[in-house]
Amino acid sequence: MKPAPFTYHDPTTADEAVALLASHEDAKILAGGQSLMPMLNMRFVVPDHVIDLNRIDGIAGIRDAGDRIEIGAMTRQRDLMRDPVIAAKAPVIAEALNWVGHFQTRNRGTIGGSLCHLDPAAELPCLMALYDAELKVQGPDGGRTIPFAEWPLAYMLPSIGPDELLTGIEVPHWGGNHGYGFVEFARRHGDFAIVAVAALLGVEGGKITRAAIAIGGADTRPIRLTEAEDALVGAAPDADAFAAAAEIARGIDAMSDAYVSTAYRQRLAATLVARALTAAADNLKGSA
Amino acid sequence: MVVRYLGAEVQRMEDPRLITGNGRYVDDIKLDGMLHAAFLRSPHAHAKIRSIDTSRAAALEGVHRVFTHADLGPKYAHRMNQLYPAPVIEQNKTQYPLAKDEVCYVGEALAVVVADSRAIAEDAVALIDVDYETLPAVVDIMTALEDGAPLAHADTTSNLMGRMRSQFGDIEDAFAKADHVFSASFMQHRGGCHSMETRGCIGRDDPWGDGLTLWTSAQSPYLIRRALSRWLDEPEERIRVVAPDVGGGFGPKAGFYPEEIVIPLLARFMERPVKWIEDRREHFMSTTTQRDQHWALEVACTNEGKILGLRGKVTHENGAFVPYGILLPNSSLTPLPGAYSIAAIDVGVDIVFTNTVPNSPVRGAGRPCGIYAVERMVQVVSRNLGIDPATVRRRNYVRPEQMPYETGATLRGGAKCVYDSGDYEALLDKALELADYDGFAARQAAARAEGRYLGIGVSSCIEDTGMGPYEGTTVRVEASGKVAVRTGAASQGQGHHTMIAMIVAENLGVAPEDILFESADTSKFPHGVGTIGSRVAANVGPSAFDAATKVREKALKLAAEVLEASEADLDIEDGVVRVNGAPDVSITLGELAVQLSPASAMRVPAGFDPLLEATSYDGSSGSPIACGSNVAEVEVDIGTGEVRVLRYSVAHDCGVMINPKVVHGQIVGGVVHGIGNALFERMIYDDQGQPLTTNYGEYLLPLASEMPRVDVTHMETPSPLNSLGVKGAGEGGTIPAAAAIVAAIENALAEFDVEIDYYPVDPQMLTELIDAGAAEAAE
Amino acid sequence: MQLENSFTVPAAPDAAWDILLDVPRIAPCMPGAELTETVGEHSYKGNAKLRVGPVALTFSGEATITEIDTENRVATVEAKGNDTKGRGAASARVEFRLVADGAGSRVDITSDIDLTGSIAQYGRASGLIDAIAGQIIADFAENLAAEIGASDAPEAAPAESAPDDAAAPAPAAAPPSDNSISGIRLFFRALWSMIRGGRA
């Protein structure tokens, strides 16, 4: 199980990387390698060129930019987990990362790699959906910004051009006091989620003022449960409201595969939406 | 005062090498001029091979040669031999080392590339053009025997490999007398080997020197040598097979594989050593596994739950070829009637071909299936009669006073299955106590009050271990005083070196560190049988004990002459023979050895054979029957269907324990393997025979994060069948696990009236059963 | 896997039948397919591009009309291709049955598709691969409907659905029964834009 031969490039700047993409047919970008390397080893993916981003400076790191958090595409999952800005402003990200692979893979895996690989069961795309994150890509004709809603085109296919490079992500966070919950069901610790749910709740005067629910693993791309989000606003953060949201989740589009059915994924979504919202409400109480 | 090693928790002598990165596994061996091989394997479950064009592959830089069946030449054009011939095999289908004109499972090898590196060999494999004519594939064992089912082999008229039956007692009478007859049917799916080290081998051919040498990651090097010798039609003396450090075996490495013919042949053709290391995808597709077995049983019992008879039918998946004869179906039947005295049994097996990888024993072989079946039927009786499962078992166990107890079943090789010793009810009591069985009702009620669903399950098992004929050992004191100990038995991590060193050291009066242990190299010991079926301790143990005793006696006899003392006054301690009461009068074992291996013109003392050495083939006079009772406590999350094993308690009896630390490790590892079978490990093929589970993200091996702490307690009922009183321990953890887990899940979900007819039990299956049960309750 | 599709065209059976047997003409209706060579009266070499997430496959192989039953207007095409990078093979047996339907004709397509090799051995994507295959055939049926329809009537009238993108073969407008397909429609537009951009 050895990769097919390829030509290896290790640019030191983003511009260089973009130029390489433009000038090479059938090139694959190597970020953390925790998804690409297995596919190379198994020869599922057989590119002529591999462009390694690991020697590029300036596209890793986390910055507090007021109402948003700026994250470099090459930021390692480990660093996201340990970062004080994330912990303070978007703690659900740090919590969810406990579910991303294992500590050895988080030491290498990057946020950008995960978003470009776009495995439907991956946690980070689900979180970016939750936050309506914006993705910064750089191409031969300069840069553009892609809202996450427009990022997944299809199963594991992001709307980034073959000659474009993801350089950073902007996460409009919810500030200090909000409730958050992340729950996931996988067969074993660190496995692909069968279904994962991330939820954010803003509550004032005993009423929900703002809600976000993202579901990963169920469909070919992360789902935002907007209908339930709208229904929750104005309601009290209680079991009835969450049960109603769960019922909406039961009706989502879901895929089937060799292991689990559409119906099971829908059932799980219902269970986990209720649990994620309950967790969000609970830690809101805790923090308040 | 003799140092006691037997029964002590001696730290393993293997470990210092292995924890410092100094092990020597097949892939660690590097020979001068060694080339690397990669196989082209069929992507089709069933197809005719119209033509193979290797020209593009052969032309690639770094490729030395490409071989197909035809390229091996007429001398090597025949099918592999049957390792275990048996009369019930109606269709003895064995494969060609490289497929000739038909492939019968995805993963069957049909060409091989020899290149400078494995990577280049893989590049070339992708360039081999094969014209296949695909044929219909049979995958489902339940329909494989129906008229019009696709045939696994183009030249047959049926998918029936053979039929066998275990039959004793008066079954008609048993069912006629019964107060109740209950029935159940269920599918058992056991996964694969998945030793962390895949298979792999190195071939070297030196016709003017050492002959043919094969280093291979295997459990039975001598069986491989014989099979290779027969296939090549060359004498065993010119073939050397070595199993170096082996990274786990668990059954599938006990056989003889096509690669173990092809790789040495390539070395012969290339006149250079050739290495092949199986990669993990190959392991999924070409290493033998166990997979499906369907049972449909009826149990006859009294109102009190006394089981009178068991009858029914098993459908056993064989896969595409028959490398292991009927080991698997046979060992599925022989454990019946389990730990119970059941007077009449009549269970038949249909062994069916499918277009999947050939089947082989996996830890426990068929025993886990046979025991699961019996335990399920005990569960059925308990459930239907509303009698506590522990109580039903008490009413059915074979009792100590019945030992030796002849079940009526026949073991492989024709011997009657006789339970030699053990107190099954006492063992159950120990398990129940360890599990706080009496306190469970309270735990369950408390959890239920919080909306949590707890369940408990019990299972008991017997295991026929230590099958013969023998596993010999040679013990020889060297001039240095070091003691060379050699045996044929290969180790895949069971700690044979430590166990045997302890036995010899204690008997001979030397330190375990002074023992030079070598095994699993056919050039070092004349014959070995193999490390399968929990047989090594009960065979090598006694032979090592006996050989060491003989050497001790010889040493004392010689020392008595040399020291002019009476043997009765002599003792050996730390390699030195001393006269009791005269500590300064002594001679070392090394000095005694020199007297028996003198230089030219010197004399061997009169009345002594050369060398301070002895060889013994002492073993067990029959199969010592180990036994165990397990209690599993689980929690089911009805929101997700997830099963968590909260607590797992084992009471086990493998007779006298040589090294309790090693036995404990075997039991715990075995239990976790069994939990994997019960809850996680599933090898899925689609209806075209494509394996869908071909990576470790999808084939779910048990991880530390989901496994419980396993509490183990022991009874030591010495087996009367060997000099050490030992019984096998390697598989006793695995065999009863699935039954305990499944029973616990049903107990947790009793209010939904859940009945489980398939394992591994997955969460989706459970949620469907829960929802169905809830809907029924609602009506 | 077995797939059934059906559509009607305003062309009379005879006219439709001729088009149906004109492989060079109908081949482009297969998403991602291109003919490269005619090797016999009814045999053709060609490529088909398929992309499953990050895995971009190019099947190279041969398509042959193995049966032509002019009387009953039944034709069978057998196509077989290997991924050019050795990751597997695809084979299809597609039967076209043409029957009169009012003034026009109805085409019933029965397809038997078989994927093998590593591409077929990824359980997590298995449902999706089936869905994609189904989508390809559905697209093919639609494009064929459009092609035949275009021949002597401006607007095609497929029974199931109408192509909603004239430029590129488009996926079924009718939402497929299996939810797992959602996303595939966009996916094919992306794929086609890439193929057109020579980037697949």
Next chain:
Amino acid sequence: MADTREITVTVNGESRTATAETRTSLGDFLRQTLGLTGTHMGCEHGVCGACTVLVDGEAARSCLMLAVQADGREITTVEGLAGDDGALSPLQEAFWKHHGLQCGFCTPGMLTSLTAYLRDNPDPSERDVREAISGNICRCTGYQGIVDAALDAAKTMREG
């Protein structure tokens, strides 16, 4: 023509330079090019963890890294865990004492992973340790001896 690079790494404190194809994984480079066979390749797709090594002190799958990516970095393999005098590390000692291995194939990855983990988490619970090694598959032991060894080693190292 194969795409090759000259690669210099510091392995277990010693600087080593060799040429390898750029497609070569770090694991194959360590084992085959540098002859450090203590690191084991169990699955080559990043799940089993047997090939785990420390790269600049952090645990990483050597099957999921190209050798060329390690150029200029510090690598620690199982061969480098014992002291210069050959004295076993507290973790190695604990694995021996608690029967934390049987066939020994997963052991190098277990040891390297836990070496890094216990350095960052000196006082873990059993639950913590079980999650920490959930990225390392062992088929033999049932994990119990490994967990006991890790907890015991942590205690030893805490007490210095």
